Amino acid sequence: MLIGEKRRTPMSTIWRKGGLVLSGLIFVLSLSIASFLSIVPAKVAVAGPIPFRGSYYNNMSLSGTPVLTRLDTTINFDWGTGSPDPKVSADQFSARWTRTAFFPEAMYNFIVTADDGVRLYVDGKLVIDKWKNQSATTYNTPVTLSGSVQHTVTMEYYENHGFATARLRWEQISPAVGFLGAYYSNRVLAGTPTLTRLDPAINFNWRTGSPDPASLPANSFSVRWTMSTYLNTGQYRFTVTADDGVRLYLDGKLIIDKWKDQAATTYNSIKWINAGAHTIKMEYYEHNGFATAKLSWQPASSNGGYVGVYYNNQTLSGAPTQMRIDPAVNFAWGYRSPDPTIPADHFSARWIRNVSLNEGTYLFTVTADDGVRLFFDGAPIIDHWVNQPATTYTRTVWVTKGTHSIIMEYYENTEVATAKFSFQLISS
Structure with a gap:
């Protein structure tokens, strides 16, 4: 009997046949439904793109x-x-x-x-x-x-x-590595790129030539390179070399800004980075003559000292004025400045160091005029961010064996400037 066929058969007749007809009908319907269900997902899977x-x-x-x-x-x-x-x-x-x-x-x-x-x-x-x-x-x-x-x-x-x-x-x-380079036939990164390509690295010395003779001029061009990459937690030194102008951004923040005509010149920026994906963007323009564009980064090594980052304000904000390696944080500048590029008053500094320590109790000591904060593995252990004469603070901390991060932040308001830090193992 076809499904849907109009035929009157008493249910008692079916049951008298031992339920064989009903069982057969249920079996056939089960096969039909199973076949239908197996087909429908396959059709959905090969449907067009999601709108x-x-x-x-x-x-x-x-x-x-x-x-x-x-x-x-x-x-x-x-x-x-x-x-x-x-x-x-x-x-x-x-x-x-x-x-x-x-x-x-x-x-x-x-x-x-x-x-x-x-x-x-x-x-x-x-x-x-x-x-x-x-x-x-x-x-x-x-x-x-x-x-x-x-x-x-x-x-x-x-x-x-x-x-x-x-x-x-x-x-x-593909592959998901390298820089996406957008090349423009002008010096201002304007309009539609003349050329877009994947550059495995930014390490170019075109001299008086063009990045792509078939599409770009040898002078008066610009480029924007962008890359998203994973970086581990740590302090990194970013280095650019450019002839002529260059700007470098980390996660959208401008960290090097030398947008000017110049011979090939190298600049550095040291940044603390948390583990995760980060976006690195470099912008460059060539005016005329020689053309050079290079970018690299690596974990910043302090060689047993501290990475010192200095700012021309009291809030550790904006682009640093000076970055250098300080063998120790042991400064009594008096009325003087840490560097000719930094004022004698109203400046701030951040010193960073990763150090390998044995297990034990350590005594951390800071002396500051004016404000000071000390962080161990990211946690504040001393916090006296106030105007004050030279004052000493201490804190004992139990430390497990391994590599640990030490960060000291400091600001100078006016007059005498002092910033000192030390630590020692007192029990193990």
């Missing part, structure tokens, strides 16, 4: 209730002077697209083009921010994604008036 959820607003601020919500397979729109939909205005509208999916573990180059404003977020982090009126302009940024979790990509866009363009795409950079 973006697009929300469209009749204002430029993504505010209020969207007038249109739909699924967009891609963000690849060139509406000209038209509208995304009859429900949406041709001018002064905005849109937000969101997509969550797994990515193979790698570094990706995310590329947006917009007329007018655009913002791009990856896992909630703003990675491109060009929220302004502009003709169609392309921007890109590299992002490293893990393969173990889903990642959310969100693009926000607004159109003011005139032409309207909104595009987003990304490409996997």
